[in-house]
Amino acid sequence: MSTLVLVTLGLLAADWDSLKAITRDRSYTVALRDGRCMRGRLVSFDAQQVVLDSSVASRVEVLRIADDHTAAVHNLIFSGRSSWADVKASGPRGTEYLLIVTKRGEQLKWKRPTISDDSIAFEGKTLAKVDVAKISYVRFKPLTDRDQWLIQESGALLAPKLWFNGLMMGKISGLYDSAMTEDNSAVGCR
Numbered sequence: 001m002s003t004l005v006l007v008t009l010g011l012l013a014a015d016w017d018s019l020k021a022i023t024r025d026r027s028y029t030v031a032l033r034d035g036r037c038m039r040g041r042l043v044s045f046d047a048q049q050v051v052l053d054s055s056v057a058s059r060v061e062v063l064r065i066a067d068d069h070t071a072a073v074h075n076l077i078f079s080g081r082s083s084w085a086d087v088k089a090s091g092p093r094g095t096e097y098l099l100i101v102t103k104r105g106e107q108l109k110w111k112r113p114t115i116s117d118d119s120i121a122f123e124g125k126t127l128a129k130v131d132v133a134k135i136s137y138v139r140f141k142p143l144t145d146r147d148q149w150l151i152q153e154s155g156a157l158l159a160p161k162l163w164f165n166g167l168m169m170g171k172i173s174g175l176y177d178s179a180m181t182e183d184n185s186a187v188g189c190r
Contacts, residue, residue, distance in 0.1 A: 016059060019045050022067075022077055022142055029189070030057055031064040031071040033080075037189030039069065064187055067142035071187060073175070077142065082180035084129065088115045090137045090175060099136040102127065103178070109138070136174040 022028075022042065030038045030052060040053030049058050050065070064071050065078040073089040092098060092111055100108040100120065113122035118129045176182075 016045070016047070016078070019050070019065070019078060026067065026142055027069075028052060028077070028142075029066050029069055029071045030055075030062055031066070031187050031189060032057055032061045033063045034061070035188065035190045037071060071189060073137075074139070076137065076139075076175075079174055081183040082175075082177040083184050084117070084176055084182060085184035086175045087120070087135050092137065092139065096137070096139045098175075099138055100127065100132060101134040101136075102131055103133045104131075105133075132176065133178050134174065135176040 019042070024042045027040055028042055030050060032038070038052050038055040038057060040055060043051040043053060045051065047059065049056055050062060060080075062078070062080050064076060064080065066072060066075040067077055068075040073086045074091045074093075076086075076090075079086065087098070090098065095111075097109045097111045098113060098120075100110060102108070108122075108125075108127075110120070110122035113120050115121075120127050120129070120132065120135075
C-alpha cells in the first residue's frame with residue numbers, strides 16, 4: 001500500500017491545490033458536471049483548470065477526479081460537491097477511514113461505519129446527519145503505474161513507497177459538507 005491521504009471536499013483553493021500531492025505517473029478520470037468524462041495523465045492544473053494529456057476542463061466543470069476509469073467514490077481524489085450518497089458509497093478498507101467533524105468541532109476517525117439516510121454509526125455511537133459538519137475520506141494515495149505493476153507482479157518489496165504505508169498524511173478530496181448544497185445525483189461517464 002501507499003501513504004494515506006485525506007480526501008477533502010469542495011472547490012476551495014486549499015482542496016484544489018491538494019492535487020499537488022498526487023502522482024502524475026498514472027491515469028485519472030475527471031467526471032464533469034455535464035456527464036462527460038476525460039481520462040489521461042495529469043499534465044497540469046492551476047486555479048482555473050485541469051489538464052489531462054490533451055484534454056482541458058475548467059475547475060468549475062469538474063465534479064470528481066478519481067484514480068480509476070469509472071470515477072467511483074472509493075477512488076476519489078477530489079470532489080466538487082457535497083454528497084451524503086458519496087459518504088454511503090465510500091467503503092473505507094483496511095486502514096482507511098472517514099474523518100467526521102461534528103458541528104460542535106469534535107473530530108472522529110471511523111473505519112467502516114454504518115451509514116443510513118439520516119445518521120452515521122460506529123462502535124455503538126450514532127451521529128444524526130444534522131449534527132455532522134463535514135466528512136472526509138482518508139484513503140491511500142494513488143500509486144504510480146510502476147508501483148501498481150510491481151504489486152501485481154508480487155514485487156512489492158521493490159516499491160519503496162509501499163514501505164511508508166500510513167506514515168505521511170496529505171489532503172486530496174472529501175465527501176460531505178453541511179455548509180454546501182447537497183447533491184446526491186448519480187455520477188457516471190457517458
